[in-house]
Amino acid sequence: MxxxxxxxxxxxxxxxxxxxxxxxxxxxxxxxxxxxxxxxxxxxxxxxxxxxxxxxxxxxxxxxxxxxxxxxxxxxxxxxxxxxxxxxxxxxxxxxSSSSTLPSVVLRMWQQLDAEAGHRVLEIGTGTGYSTALGAHRLGDGNITSIEYDPVIGAAAAAAIKAAEFSPRLIIGDGLRGDPGGGQYDRLIATCSVRYIPLSWLHQVKPGGRILVTLSGWSYANALALLDVTAPGEATGRFLADPTSFMIARPHDRPPRPTLDLLPGEERPTLIDPTTLDSWTGGWVAQLAAPGAIRMGAGGQQILWDLATGSQARTALGPDNGWTVTQRGPVALWDQVERAVQSWQTAGEPHQDHFGITVSATGQRVWLGAEDGPSWNLPI
Ligand SMILES: C[S@@+](CC[C@H](N)C(=O)[O-])C[C@H]1O[C@@H](n2cnc3c(N)ncnc32)[C@H](O)[C@@H]1O
Incomplete structure (x- = not known):
């Protein structure tokens, strides 16, 4: 052994x-x-x-x-x-709702963050504390602050970090609000995902600093973004090639909801193959287009349900073996998804590393190709 x-x-x-x-x-x-x-x-x-x-x-x-x-x-x-x-x-x-992320992803992300000796780093999502301890070993205890939402998980992490003889600063609280003690950081790394970039992060990371975070949503699609903070409250960045997913930050999670009843609506042939949504980037594009919806089903039988309005869309095999969609409610979910997927297909179905993100107080946008390319607003 x-x-x-x-x-x-x-x-x-x-x-x-x-x-x-x-x-x-x-x-x-x-x-x-x-x-x-x-x-x-x-x-x-x-x-x-x-x-x-x-x-x-x-x-x-x-x-x-x-x-x-x-x-x-x-x-x-x-x-x-x-x-x-x-x-x-x-x-x-x-x-x-908590885990020790696989070491290869933790280490890839620490390296992608490009933190150097002397940099102050804020980690969101202490979890077990393993990634925090790796960071403390590399960058020094005094340069790492880590925030964990769940007090039970945070207490266990604190005990483990102490047992391993590290002493970074640990906080129990909502990391989406940033470090409650204030302070300026050179780097921010999140090991939980978010639906949009919390504004507090854009003020706590210095201009010239970086944020590494997975952008996710209510349809379980994920993409890892590396942003440069360009001015207080502003950042721009690109998505990275490695498929990376994390559990969603607890305050960004889907709200409690009743059981879905599928109701009648308007039926028409679909303009895209619904199975496209099962691909890593296709599903993410659909989520960008309908950020308030959760996606259920799979393959040709996709179901979208907008939680705020109750709008529904569902696809099925039609009588002539083509795919149909049935939509109801004020938000035409499938129309939105179709337009976004078609833009992506017109561009040659590029992977996520062809997308970028721009965030400021006026809004947050994910774009395809270049800043003036097709874009989708994040649900902030
Ligand atoms: C994938 S685990 C973290 C993995 C951890 N870095 C490790 O190596 O063990 C994600 C953690 O994020 C925490 N979390 C979720 N929402 C949070 C929030 N708003 N602020 C801080 N932590 C949060 C969860 O409770 C969970 O422990």
């Missing part, structure tokens, strides 16, 4: 070999920070279960330590309340 030191070294070797780790200082952090101090008992998804069932992998059971050094996300809380230790039965179901 391998020791934690051997498993850490193997992880560092693997991430170096596959090109994830390109900076020696981050490789040293992987070799030094014991992930097992941060994770404890974790949930593992049961393959093929619908909805996904999770089995707690208890601290110390066979495979527990090896699982911690797999390059995998380890879920540590469901539905904002159920930890792996709370699971009385064999399995639990729920939506993951």
């Amino acid at each position: 391998s020791t934690p030191v051997e498993l850490r070294a193997a992880l560092a070797d693997r991430l170096t070999k596959d090109g994830t780790l390109t900076e020696h200082a981050w490789e040293s952090a992987v070799r030094a920070v014991p992930r097992e101090l941060f994770v404890g008992t974790y949930f593992t998804p049961l393959a093929g279960s619908v909805p996904t069932s999770y089995r707690p992998v208890r601290k110390g059971e066979p495979g527990w330590l090896e699982g911690i050094y797999d390059d995998l996300t380890l879920v540590t809380q469901l539905d904002g309340r159920t930890g792996p230790e709370d699971t009385a039965g064999e399995t639990a179901t729920g939506v993951p």
Whole structure:
């Protein structure tokens, strides 16, 4: 059986070999920070279960330590309340609300943030504290502040960070409001996603500083954005090529909603193939076009439901084997999605790294190609 030191070294070797780790200082952090101090008992998804069932992998059971050094996300809380230790039965179901993100993504993002010695960094979403400890190892305790929304998760992270002998500044609170103590940062990194860039971040990061955050929404589509703050309250940036997804920041999550009743509406042939929405970028473009809607269904049977107005759109196979859409309500959701997907298709269906983002007090826009290209307003 391998020791934690051997498993850490193997992880560092693997991430170096596959090109994830390109900076020696981050490789040293992987070799030094014991992930097992941060994770404890974790949930593992049961393959093929619908909805996904999770089995707690208890601290110390066979495979527990090896699982911690797999390059995998380890879920540590469901539905904002159920930890792996709370699971009385064999399995639990729920939506993951906290986790230790897979090391390759954490390290790729730390490197993409391009933080240098002496930079002050604000992290949003402490989670288990593993990514915070990596940052503290690389940049120094005094340069890292991390905010966690959930007090139970935050307290466990604080204990783990202390046990690992790091001492960054830790805050329990809503990271979307920024550091309540004020202060100016050179870099901001978020390990939860947002529907739009919180204005507080645009004032807390210095002009010339950077924000790395995943933009997501109510239809589960994600894209990783790297923004340069250009002036107080203003930033512009590009989306990065690596498909990256994070759980949505709790205040940006979908509101509670009743069960959806599918109702009659106006039917017509669709101008786009509904299965396009199942592709990574196609689904994201659809979400940009209908940011107030949640998307359900899959393949040819897509369902969009606008939570504010109750508007619905659903696609189905028509009698002549073509796709149809049925829409009802004040917002023509499918018309919006069709126009956006057609713009994207006209541009040759580029990946997310062909999109950019501009944000200021007057609004937030995601654009395709160039700032004057097709664009969509974020729901701020
Ligand atoms: C994917 S986990 C973080 C992973 C973590 N960085 C790690 O390496 O273990 C996302 C975390 O963001 C937290 N979160 C969600 N909304 C937040 C908010 N508004 N402010 C701060 N933290 C938030 C969640 O509670 C969760 O613990």
